[in-house]
């Protein structure tokens with residue numbers, strides 16, 4: 001996987017048009033009324049609410065929201081505004097607001113750990129507004145993200161879910177095929 005140092009090196013500039021397109025282009029699904037809009041810094045208050053909710057963060061990394069410390073390379077929990085700024089500035093992430101025509105900003109769709117050599121990423125979804133769970137929104141959003149990634153040239157997608165996270169496991173099994181069980185987590189891989 002490419003390091004951040006490599007990303008910012010001068011001979012890496014050929015990738016910038018791809019990175020710019022990936023991180024700044026919204027996706028629209030007219031049938032469902034869902035738009036995936038690139039993060040722009042307006043997401044802080046909603047994420048403070050969602051990350052404070054034990055039900056939402058139940059299966060998330062307990063250190064969420066975290067960044068990778070430049071010195072120790074360990075996960076470091078940071079305030080939400082700092083975390084969102086890090087996500088926006090870092091080319092190894094592309095996060096999108098899930099905006100529903102009728103319900104507004106209800107969650108996020110994420111491409112994490114983007115690898116521009118393998119053209120792969122890790123997918124993660126959260127519907128932070130729980131009243132909209134189990135309405136098929138994650139299914140639509142997941143497909144939108146995969147289709148867009150494929151159209152840009154991504155080849156591989158990874159994801160994982162705790163075995164008890166039923167909605168996430170169902171969503172991933174539908175879209176990625178069966179996962180591989182290691183301890184209490186299922187690991188998924190999809191060739192685009």
Ligand SMILES: CC(C)(COP(=O)(O)OP(=O)(O)OC[C@H]1O[C@@H](n2cnc3c(N)ncnc32)[C@H](O)[C@@H]1OP(=O)(O)O)[C@@H](O)C(=O)NCCC(=O)NCCS
Pocket residue numbers: 055056057059060124125126127128132133134135136137138139140161165166167168170171174
């Ligand atoms: C995981 C999550 C994104 C799913 O979002 P969603 O919009 O509710 O998912 P969907 O409505 O598309 O449902 C996905 C599948 O799970 C099923 N499902 C949803 N909730 C369920 C429940 N409580 N029990 C059983 N099945 C359930 C749906 O019926 C659907 O199955 P189907 O496709 O076979 O019909 C959402 O629950 C969430 O944000 N959870 C908190 C954050 C999280 O855990 N994210 C993932 C790991 S980081």
